[in-house]
Amino acid sequence: EDQVTQSPEALRLQEGESSSLNCSYTVSGLRGLFWYRQDPGKGPEFLFTLYSAGEEKEKERLKATLTKKESFLHITAPKPEDSATYLCAVQAVYGGSQGNLIFGKGTKLSVKP
Amino acid sequence: GAVVSQHPSWVICKSGTSVKIECRSLDFQATTMFWYRQFPKQSLMLMATSNEGSKATYEQGVEKDKFLINHASLTLSTLTVTSAHPEDSSFYICSARDSHFSEQYFGPGTRLTVT
Numbered sequence: 001e002d003q004v005t006q007s008p009e010a011l012r013l014q015e016g017e018s019s020s021l022n023c024s025y026t027v028s029g030l031r032g033l034f035w036y037r038q039d040p041g042k043g044p045e046f047l048f049t050l051y052s053a054g055e056e057k058e059k060e061r062l063k064a065t066l067t068k069k070e071s072f073l074h075i076t077a078p079k080p081e082d083s084a085t086y087l088c089a090v091q092a093v094y095g096g097s098q099g100n101l102i103f104g105k106g107t108k109l110s111v112k113p
Numbered sequence: 114g115a116v117v118s119q120h121p122s123w124v125i126c127k128s129g130t131s132v133k134i135e136c137r138s139l140d141f142q143a144t145t146m147f148w149y150r151q152f153p154k155q156s157l158m159l160m161a162t163s164n165e166g167s168k169a170t171y172e173q174g175v176e177k178d179k180f181l182i183n184h185a186s187l188t189l190s191t192l193t194v195t196s197a198h199p200e201d202s203s204f205y206i207c208s209a210r211d212s213h214f215s216e217q218y219f220g221p222g223t224r225l226t227v228t
Binding site: 105 | 119147206217221
C-alpha cells in the first residue's frame with residue numbers, strides 16, 4: 001500500500017536554528033514527490049516537486065532533497081514567518097488514471113523569535 | 114505559480130439546506146480538479162476527482178448524492194453539499210492541475226459551518 005509518513009509531527013525552533021523535516025514514503029513507482037506549506041485556515045501553497053533520487057531544489061531558506069526512500073526539507077536560519085505546517089505528498093506512477101496525491105499528516109513548524 | 118480561487122471563503126447555513134462552493138483556475142486550464150476535506154489538525158482527505166466534461170470519481174465512503182460535483186468547463190468546478198447537517202461542517206479545499214503529470218495547485222479553502 002502506498003504510504004507517506006512525516007516526522008516529527010511538531011517542531012519548535014528558535015529563530016536562526018537550522019533543522020530538517022523528514023518525509024518517508026513507500027510507493028509502487030514514484031512519479032513525483034511534492035512539498036507544500038499550509039498556514040492555518042488556508043489552502044496548501046506549492047513549494048517543490050522532486051522526481052528522481054539525488055534531485056535537490058532550493059527556495060530562499062528551504063532546500064528539498066530526495067532519496068529512494070525519503071525526502072528532507074532543510075530549513076536554514078529560519079524566521080518566525082516560516083512557521084506553518086509543511087505537507088509532503090507523493091504521486092505514484094501506477095496510482096490509476098487520476099494520479100492522485102497521497103499526503104502525509106504534516107509537520108507543524110513553530111519558529112520563535 | 115498558478116492561481117486557484119474558491120468562493121465563498123466561508124459560509125454558514127442551516128441544517129437541511131444546500132450550499133454550493135465554486136473553484137476556479139484563474140490563469141490555466143484545469144483538465145483535472147480535486148476536492149478535499151480537512152478536519153482540524155488533520156491532513157487533507159481526498160473526496161473526489163473530476164475531469165472536465167466527465168462525471169466525478171468519488172473516493173470510498175464519500176456519498177456522491179450528498180456531495181455533488183460539476184466540472185462544466187476547464188476553469189470551473191463546483192461542489193454542492195446537499196441537505197447539509199452539522200457533521201458536514203469542515204474546511205473544503207479544491208485543487209487543480211493542467212495535465213496528468215503537472216503540479217497540483219490548491220485554492221484557499223472554504224470554511225463551512227452548518228447550524
